[in-house]
Amino acid sequence: MEGDNCSFPPDLSDDHSQRGSVASSATLSRAQDVLVYLFGxxxxxxxxxxxxxxxxxxxxRSVREALQIPESAQDAFAFWLCSPLLELQLxxxxxxxxxxxxxxxxxxxxxxxxxxDISQDEPxxxxxxxxxxxxxKELQIEDETVLRLLFEEARSNILTGRYPCDPEHWAGLGALSLALExxxxxxxQQTTAKIREKKLPSFVPAHVATGSGGFFSTLRGKSSRQAELEQKLSKEYRQLSVSTGTSPEPQQLLHQYLRMCHVLPYYGCAFFCGEIDKPVQGILQRGKRKAVSVGICLDGVYVIDVKEKHVLLGLRFSELSxxxxYPEEEGDSHILWLEFDGEEDGTAVNKLLKIYSxxxxxxxxxxxxxxxxxxASEGGAAAEAGGETGAPQEPAGQEAGARNGRGGRRGMLQRQGSVVCSRVHSLNTISYVDNGKEIKRLKPKRAASFFARQAPAPTYSAVQTESLEQG
Incomplete structure (x- = not known):
């Protein structure tokens, strides 16, 4: 499901004006029965x-009792009101x-x-x-029911492409999925037979199983591509059998699956739909936009290309403003502005990305x-440690970026072919330098934001975008 998502829903009053009731309100109230859907x-x-x-x-309380979810894991789940058009965490x-x-x-x-579409939509x-x-906390869970619920959701997000991942990643996850089943x-022979019986889309992302099309894909043929994917899955499955043995505990495989998913920085994100400007490559392309999915979680913000299934921009909160x-005139768009450090012709610049949504x-x-x-969480952890650590710890593998430059300028990205790596060069951004020297547009006015009230001191402030919208 790739509909708009808002996990931070507004509070609507009970007497809110209505354009009409939807069929689902009657469905939910009929005979006082409720169907609560799960993944899988x-x-x-x-x-x-x-x-x-x-x-x-x-x-x-009723759902946890029905599913026998232990009290220690009750915060792992939430209720969402969903449809193909909108998703709300309640x-x-x-x-x-x-x-x-x-x-x-x-x-x-x-x-x-x-x-x-609105009149026919039903949540x-x-x-x-x-x-x-x-x-x-997920890796501390031992209850198999809870782990399987998390696994089914993660697998769904992998297979639908909501969580983009590289070939070695989705192959390993596919092998774990086969082992769990x-x-x-x-x-x-049995491995190949089971893969063919259940079909490749049960183990690898849909866009991988169907192929991207094009001349070379047609030339190679669908059958050869399918055979190649089957071989890759079989190889990963054999390696898994060697490392875990022939009878691993389900909890072991479930933990391993979740650990592999945790490597993806956007695991557990709430996803929103939007659009960004395409880079101008000629008069005919002026004004065109690209559909993106914006993932936001406790670690940062990730802008993902919906069609190509790869990350365009990934930023921790210390790296962005x-x-x-709001729209100023009819026909204008709501815009989320993201500001981050970048480089242009060897010059360190500030970059602004506009996300229309x-x-x-x-x-x-x-x-x-x-x-x-x-x-608040990091502050509490520091207090428990008796104030011994001065600054909150950064996620593994990102320490170098946090030490380089104001706001934690990112270091050189590795493996640019990876779907997880940012592709800043492919973004149509507004660039400017700190001293106000114009590169493409004048530096916008800046105002104190939440970051200005935080420690440590070298952090960003929010961007006032009023003048940019007119320029």
């Missing part, structure tokens, strides 16, 4: 008294039935869907990973909330 094509059926006023917190005090009655208003406010209730749940003791702006305000608020939450 399963659902939990509940009968709830007084469904019209039941809260997420109350509903959560707060404990939200009432799903009442939000369903306001669904069309949410679609008008936060999507560009047509009136016809469903889903129980899935809480976007604010730390990855480190069939065990780790299959021989070569942000702001959002009706959820720009939501993304901006979500970023600030994540920064506050992360800051």
């Amino acid at each position: 094509e399963s659902a939990v059926h509940l009968s709830v008294e007084g469904l019209g006023s039941v809260s997420v917190q109350e509903l959560g 707060k404990p005090r939200h009432q799903p039935y009442k939000l369903c009655r306001q669904w069309q208003d949410l679609l008008y406010r936060f999507t560009d869907a047509s009136e016809e 469903y209730l889903q129980y899935r990973r809480n976007v604010f749940y730390p990855k480190s 069939e065990g780790a003791g299959l021989d070569s 942000w702001d959002h702006s 009706k959820q720009a305000e939501l993304m901006s608020g979500f970023i600030e909330f994540c920064v506050e939450l992360k800051s």
Whole structure:
């Protein structure tokens, strides 16, 4: 599902004006029955008294009891109200039935869907990973039911391309998925037979299984590409069998799958849809835009090319400033602005990326909330350590970037062919230098933001974009 996503939903009052009720409000209230969907094509059926006023917190107790989720893992999941057009992570005090009655208003406010699509859209209730749940806590979970719920969601995001990954990554994940379904003791013939029986899209991302098309793909042929993918999966499966043995515990395989997913910086993100400007390569391409998915989590912001399935820009919060702006005239767009350090013709510059999205305000608020939450968490950890550590620790592999330059300028990126690496050179950005010298546009005015109130001192401030929109 690649619809617009907002995991930081606004609070709508119960008497909010309505353009009409949606069918799902009747569905949820009928006979006081609730279907809560899970990943992996399963659902939990509940009968709830007084469904019209039941809260997420109350509903959560019933679902956890039905799934036998231990109390230690109750914060790992949250309720989401989802449809192909919009996804909302609900707060404990939200009432799903009442939000369903306001669904069309949410679609008008936060999507560009047509009136016809909005009138036919129907949300469903889903129980899935809480976007604010730390990855480190997942690996402490031993309950197989909880691990399988996390696994099914992660696998879905891998197979649909929401989590872009490199060939060696998706092959390893595909092998683990096969081992979880069939065990780790299959021989070569059995492995190939099971892959063919269940079909490649059950183990590798859909865009990999179907191929990207084009002349060379046609020349090589579909069958040879399929055979190559089967061989790659079989090889990874054999290596897995050697390393884990023929009878590994399910928890071991589930932990291994999640650990591999944790390498992807956008694992656990809330995803928003938007567009960015394409680089101008001629008069005919002027004004064209590219669809992107914006992933935001406790670690940073990631802009992903929806078509090509690779990262265009990945920034930790210490490496960026942000702001959002509303349309000034009819036909203008809501914009999320991301500012970060870059380079142009050997000169260190500040770069601004414009992301057009009706959820720009939501993304901006979500970023600030994540920064506050992360800051409070790191502050608490530092206090427990007795103040021995001066600055919060950065994620592994990123320390060098944090030490280079103001705001943590990133070091040289490795493996530029990787889908995880940023492709700043392919972005259409606005560039300027610190002293105000014009390169493409004048440096915008700057104002104190949340970062200006944080320690350590060398951090960014938000960007005021009013003058840029007119230029």
